[in-house]
Amino acid sequence: MIELEGLSKRYGEKVAVNNLTFTVRPGIITGFLGPNGAGKSTTMRMVLGLDRPTAGDVRIDGRHYDQLKDPLTYVGALLDAKAVHGGRSAFNHLLCLAQANGIPARRVHEVLDTVGLTAVAKKKAKGFSLGMAQRLGIAAALLGDPRILMFDEPVNGLDPEGIHWIRNLMKSLAAQGRTVFVSSHLMSEMALTADHLVVIGQGRLLADTSMADFIARNSHSYVRIRTPQRERLLDVLGGAGITVVESGAAVLEVDGDKSEAIGELAAQHRIVLHELSPQQASLEEAFMRLTAGSVEYHAHDGQPPAPAGPQRQQWGGEWRKG
Amino acid sequence: MSMAATQVVRSEWTKIRSVASTVWTLSLAVVVTVAFGMLISALAKNEFGSMDARGRLSFDPTFISFAGTGLGQLAMIVFGVLVVANEYSSGMIRTSLAAVPQRGTFLFSKIAVATALALVVGMATSFLAFYLGQAMLGDLKASIGDPGVLRAVIGGGLYMTLITMFSMGVAAMLRSPMLSLAVLMPFFFLVSNILANVSATEKIGRFLPDQAGSKIMQVVTPVDDDTPYGPWGGLGIMVLWVIASLVGGYVVLKRRDA
Numbered sequence: 001m002i003e004l005e006g007l008s009k010r011y012g013e014k015v016a017v018n019n020l021t022f023t024v025r026p027g028i029i030t031g032f033l034g035p036n037g038a039g040k041s042t043t044m045r046m047v048l049g050l051d052r053p054t055a056g057d058v059r060i061d062g063r064h065y066d067q068l069k070d071p072l073t074y075v076g077a078l079l080d081a082k083a084v085h086g087g088r089s090a091f092n093h094l095l096c097l098a099q100a101n102g103i104p105a106r107r108v109h110e111v112l113d114t115v116g117l118t119a120v121a122k123k124k125a126k127g128f129s130l131g132m133a134q135r136l137g138i139a140a141a142l143l144g145d146p147r148i149l150m151f152d153e154p155v156n157g158l159d160p161e162g163i164h165w166i167r168n169l170m171k172s173l174a175a176q177g178r179t180v181f182v183s184s185h186l187m188s189e190m191a192l193t194a195d196h197l198v199v200i201g202q203g204r205l206l207a208d209t210s211m212a213d214f215i216a217r218n219s220h221s222y223v224r225i226r227t228p229q230r231e232r233l234l235d236v237l238g239g240a241g242i243t244v245v246e247s248g249a250a251v252l253e254v255d256g257d258k259s260e261a262i263g264e265l266a267a268q269h270r271i272v273l274h275e276l277s278p279q280q281a282s283l284e285e286a287f288m289r290l291t292a293g294s295v296e297y298h299a300h301d302g303q304p305p306a307p308a309g310p311q312r313q314q315w316g317g318e319w320r321k322g
Numbered sequence: 323m324s325m326a327a328t329q330v331v332r333s334e335w336t337k338i339r340s341v342a343s344t345v346w347t348l349s350l351a352v353v354v355t356v357a358f359g360m361l362i363s364a365l366a367k368n369e370f371g372s373m374d375a376r377g378r379l380s381f382d383p384t385f386i387s388f389a390g391t392g393l394g395q396l397a398m399i400v401f402g403v404l405v406v407a408n409e410y411s412s413g414m415i416r417t418s419l420a421a422v423p424q425r426g427t428f429l430f431s432k433i434a435v436a437t438a439l440a441l442v443v444g445m446a447t448s449f450l451a452f453y454l455g456q457a458m459l460g461d462l463k464a465s466i467g468d469p470g471v472l473r474a475v476i477g478g479g480l481y482m483t484l485i486t487m488f489s490m491g492v493a494a495m496l497r498s499p500m501l502s503l504a505v506l507m508p509f510f511f512l513v514s515n516i517l518a519n520v521s522a523t524e525k526i527g528r529f530l531p532d533q534a535g536s537k538i539m540q541v542v543t544p545v546d547d548d549t550p551y552g553p554w555g556g557l558g559i560m561v562l563w564v565i566a567s568l569v570g571g572y573v574v575l576k577r578r579d580a
Contacts, residue, residue: 101329
């Protein structure tokens with residue numbers, strides 16, 4: 001378990017991480033989502049004690065990172081796949097990390113096997129492709145058989161096969177009851193892997209929610225309608241108990257998958273429709289709305305904003321009252 | 323030594339023995355120091371006949387056989403710089419500190435391992451340079467049993483070790499191999515020599531680490547020498563420089579984000 005409490009990091013005037021409080025729980029994959037420069041890597045470096053927080057605290061199973069004896073046996077992290085000495089072989093790279101934490105050399109062979117690098121174990125790391133370097137970084141993370149794993153943008157620059165491999169690896173690690181904390185700037189990637197979602201923007205917490213909740217709230221389907229007989233259609237749909245939202249000049253939207261019902265109602269009342277199309281709001285759009293608004297929402301208070309989905313429904317509610 | 327520090331020392335030994343730069347910098351230090359010392363010794367032997375009385379009185383066969391130290395030490399400096407600063411240039415420092423978050427333990431284990439290696443290589447170099455240099459000097463040669471000679475030869479090994487430690491401290495402060503070499507190389511190869519050879523700055527130059535430290539390799543005091551310290555005093559001054567650079571390196575590592 002990783003607990004962040006009011007964690008902040010300032011570089012001179014620039015606030016990289018601003019008062020982050022959340023918990024990364026075991027047994028699930030927690031996705032750490034935010035646009036580039038949102039403060040994800042800085043946060044992860046603070047978890048490992050590499051960067052000192054300006055304020056706040058981060059604890060691993062209740063302790064600070066530097067209080068852990070043989071820390072690689074508690075937390076395995078892949079922050080930067082290229083953070084190896086290029087002149088050292090993969091085997092020796094892992095061996096020196098293992099020795100520093102009292103991990104037997106036998107384990108080095110095991111993790112090399114797990115990530116599929118046994119054949120190139122004696123090769124110098126500088127000859128490795130990004131995919132191989134990423135696997136070496138993951139081998140280092142797995143070395144101490146840790147209960148907590150942290151990956152910073154692990155699929156960046158990987159081919160589809162490598163991406164697939166990392167996704168499955170993370171899922172199997174979480175299934176073994178480990179804590180998996182993985183960052184990404186791609187919502188689509190998180191939707192496929194994460195069980196829980198922590199979203200930050202400009203260093204601030206924007207959402208801390210289960211993936212299922214986030215999808216339920218943001219990935220709803222709706223029907224888009226354009227008609228020259230707007231008032232009549234509103235009456236008819238209102239009479240049928242269907243909530244309509246005005247979206248833009250001549251466009252109406254109805255939540256849910258109700259296009260057939262609406263079409264039949266319009267035909268019954270001889271209302272002309274110019275468009276009646278079922279739509280699906282993408283998670284990527286929801287994420288972009290969430291992070292794009294971060295400055296505006298947070299200039300005034302420290303509360304995370306309600307996700308964009310429910311707000312759309314509210315506008316409709318107001319219209320109905322009027 | 324605690325259990326943890328033993329682990330870290332083993333880890334640092336694996337690091338140091340598993341990169342090619344260790345072998346080439348250290349072998350270069352041996353070869354350059356010894357070969358250059360032999361060359362100068364051979365030249366000095368031929369020149370002795372044409373020296374005046376003062377020159378003959380100041381003639382120091384032991385010190386002459388260490389003439390290659392000034393050049394050979396540059397390879398030791400590269401060794402020291404690469405051991406520390408390659409952690410930064412490669413980004414390995416973040417991996418290393420994640421494995422060993424106690425930064426003092428990390429840095430001083432690394433320095434301990436590199437220092438032990440530098441001491442072994444430095445001593446071997448010093449004895450080799452002495453014996454092979456003396457062989458070139460023919461009947462002008464000094465014997466290891468002569469007064470002060472063994473001290474000078476052991477001192478030569480200590481000098482090489484201390485210059486390596488000093489470089490590691492500087493590299494820990496500057497955190498970049500290129501920057502560290504750009505500061506250390508001209509400093510020891512040029513600045514120190516220039517200061518020593520201009521009468522106005524000569525007295526300041528004496529207190530620089532290399533000039534103070536190399537006093538230990540002298541057996542015969544030059545005739546008009548007014549250096550205010552002896553061989554061990556000079557080495558002491560060098561040790562103070564080394565301590566200052568290591569403390570500086572430790573403070574930077576402790577304070578700054580990795």
